[in-house]
Amino acid sequence: MQADDGSGGRAWPKAGDLYLIASVFAWGVNFPIAKLVLDYMPPLVFSASRYFAASAFLFALLALRGDSLKITMTEAVRLFGIGLLGIALFQGGWAYGLSLTSASKASILVATSPVFAIFIVTVMGEKTSLKAWLGVFVSLFGVAIIINNSFSEITIGGGSLIGDLLIIGAAAVWAIYTVVSGPMVQQKGPLLVTAWAMLFGACILTAVDFNAIAAQQWTAIPTKGWIAWSMTALLGAALAFVWYCSGIVRLGVARGMAYSFLIPIIAIATSILFFEETMTWIQIAGVAVVMGGIQMARKN
Template identity: 35%
Template sequence: MIRQPSLPGEPAPSHAVTYLALTLLIFIWAANFSVVKFALRDMAPLAFNGLRFALASSLLWLSLKVGGRTAAIDRRHWPALIGLGLLGNTVYQVLFIYGIDWTLAGNASLMLAATPVFTTLLSALFRQERIACIVWIGVTLSCAGIVLVVWGGTQAVSFSADTVRGDLTVLAAAAGWSSYTVGSAPLVRRYGALPVTAVTMWIGGLALLAISVPAFLAQDWPAVRAVSWLALFYSAAFAIALAYFIWYYSIRQIGSTRTAVYSNFIPVVALVIAWLTLGEQPTWLQLLGAAAIVGGTIVVRLARIERTLVRPPAE
């Protein structure tokens, strides 16, 4: 956290704007699950995601250039950046978009809420962090919540193979993102989070565009409604580009811990929005699972001894 201390006798700085921005961020990301789900009614998953990511990465790179925050990358680090870009942006985005296409918007938000749990486990495995006993309680609680959501949260209160497939696919995306997070930590410390984000997004975005070409050719573009184009723009410009700006601005103002804790409200708001806009009424098992996931994630985030500054999942 970069913040100038107050001089003796001076009032503590107000962070009202930061908390207001974080509140806006919660609604932007929470709504994005339903927005993407709606747009996929008109567009194939890869066609939508290829365009979305191309636009988002271009906007993010432009903001870095305008702000003069680009960094010279040592050529020794390019192989790692290429691998991380493919993992954190190509593989993750493919799993994310197909997962949300197969499951409910609310379910997808809950599966991604488990990302900090995977990150903590991987950090412990690679000895980047020491894990306190209370963290294992949070991990267990979140895992129990995931089981409840996967098996209890279905569209018509009946078992759905497609929904379970989607839940597990988004869960795999969360695990992939956590691997990216842990792997990118040394580069983030060297070059900064936003430059590493921009470079890996461009690398992964180019690969994503390449594998999306068949979907582009097969897509019936004249049949895509204007509202779906607006959904694509919202998801790229607001849920990725603007959201990253707010995220890193908040970290600089109030620190990574308080910023990260705020994001725990996202799946709860996402469930409500999906219920109101898509008619995805959660079951009592799903609500219980949601409480377990959010509660476990809060325990994990607050109890972690050593924290690494990383970007959030590109939703």
Template identity: 30%
Template sequence: MKSVAKPMGSPPPQRLAGIYLKLTLTALFWGGTFPAGRVVAETLPPFTAAFGRYALASLGLVALLLWREGGLKSLTRPQQINVWLLGLTGILGYNAFFFWGLQTTSAGRAALIITTNPVLIAVGAALWWGERLTPLRILGMGLAVSGAALGIAHGQPTVLVRQAWQFHDLILLGCVVSWTLYTLLNRPLVAQLTPLATATWACLAGTLLLFPLMLAEVIGHGRPAIPLLTWACLAYLALLGTVVALYWYAAAIQVLGPARSAIFISLVPVIAVLLSALFLGESLNPGLFAAGLGVAVGIYLTNQPR
């Protein structure tokens, strides 16, 4: 299994710079999903919110695929199984936990829990795909994750220890596990298909899996009234937080592999806290900028040659 879908070796520096820029923008878009998701979660139940996001995103991805590649190609049986697993983990699983957790916790607190994602993905990639965890890469991951966590904790490490874990925190850990599995399962498929096709198939599969759960919520609670702000946040979640972000993330995994791509997720909490302060009035601390520097150095070290 470890011989499947190895990332390309030594891409040209100009191409690497483009990939790093897209991953940074992906982190920016994903950072914005926390305040946007918080707004949506206050209006819609979790499966309805997730279905709305990915139904819109599926339309966008299919349109983009028709324009760029002429349409969807047929899949082999193993590819079909992989696509359904991507939909189950990265679309249904992640978003169910995401919107459910955001109903009862702050966007900043949710972002803190997501800081564990790059570490879990790196360990999973080492065990599953045989990616090397060099001392420099471990140091880089430690700096990135620590910087993100301390920024959210207002520069006070004891805050992380003193804060009691609640049930909604465990729900958000489901996001971490779901996204780790999605990233690891993404690698073999993106080597056989294009990144855009992989993202499109995953999104379509996840949307189909979400449909009966959304229907059950609507039958049980009635069709919700959706304010204009919620529609705007859903559009953001669908277009930038899904269509663009999933496409660029899959393209990065194809070249860099799971661990080096996932380390950019460490930027997400810092961005999420900043945007939550700007748009939701959540607390902001001066240590956030030092935390961002720590994350940037960690990303740089993680992506150095082995």
């Protein structure tokens, strides 16, 4: 699939870059906020409820724009599959994994998704240069520096093996979702595809653990919990998914997914601003490595 960045040859940043920067910013901010929400509800309840809300928001946007919400039976089957991958399997695995492992380990493990993606598109026949491969691994190394925060020892720890494996599995599923959803997004547009995929995915999550959703004590959730949940539903789910799909369609999988390496950086920055954490010179060096890797992959 030949990507069209919609730029007409203009210099960076192009439309695809801006969409992806917006999406990874939303997801980076979402990471520590989601950890807070998981204190008040189980992982599948959190994922199902926020994607029902996100899909309702996107359907409302489509209706306000006067766009048709209709899909054919064939399209429904394809969208069900996209929802299964990008919402049910990825978000379910991510939320469960995040609840079982440390946030630092989860940040670096989920950042392996571009590695899976570039391998998939290469197998499918998309031409990916050696420089793009190198850029992806350079960025991944930069993420490791940021999370480890040391040049002399391994400091990443905490959590469980099951949690780590769930996060890695979710990263692989996200790569598959990115590749599979691309043709549908080009055909029907990111808003419609994301709205239906989120609705189908939320229904799957509800069917998997309906008892937990029915037993959830919604009135016991404090105001700060609802504010955090609302942010993850509207910014981290609805808008971020639409922006991400819009960017990937314009830049292609290999170049576009390289921006995913910015998510841990933004997550750490959010923690610094709102949770009084600090950033060291080692982590700043890691940011520089990540940015250099993204630039290498971006020029593929």
